[in-house]
Amino acid sequence: MNYCMKCEHVFEGESECPFCGSKKVRAPQNEDLCFLTEKGSMWSEMLSDVLMQNGVKFLKRGNLGAGLATMVGRVLESDRFYVTYEDYAAACEIVSELFSGESGEPVENADETEA
Ligand SMILES: [Zn+2]
Known part of the structure; x- marks a missing residue:
């Protein structure tokens, strides 16, 4: 790496x-701060919650300055997530689990109940 x-x-x-x-x-x-992912404000809050639940320390940086973000509102804003390299692998896993259905086909349950 x-x-x-x-x-x-x-x-x-x-x-x-x-x-x-x-x-x-x-x-x-x-201890290096590594770029993890960038998410719009809605996903950003969800991801923050999950990272916290998993004990992953992260840093969030808005892509707009604080003043500008207030002017245009949260809708256009997205946050960039950074984690330390120590937590990077775990954080990547959380992101891919959380957003696996975001692009492409939704993840479907494999267990079928058809008789
Ligand atoms: Zn680079």
């Missing part, structure tokens, strides 16, 4: 960041 010091993404096996093209990458340290 590599960590981009510029945009704070974690990625696998590249010598430059696939997200911003920066070559300022290094091996991630446990």
Whole structure:
């Protein structure tokens, strides 16, 4: 795993960041703050709750400045979530479980009750 010091993404096996093209990458340290995901305000609150329930410490940054967000309202706002590298794998799992049905087919129960 590599960590981009510029945009704070974690990625696998590249010598430059696939997200911003920066070559300022290094091996991630446990205390590094890593970009997790970006979610609109509705999902953002749900994700915050679940991360807290799982004991994952996270940092939320709005994509708009605080003043601007108040002006345009919460609807247009989205939050970027950052977690420490220590919690990154667990947090990724939570996100993929939580949002697995968001794009593509909804997750269906495998157990069938047909006779
Ligand atoms: Zn980057």
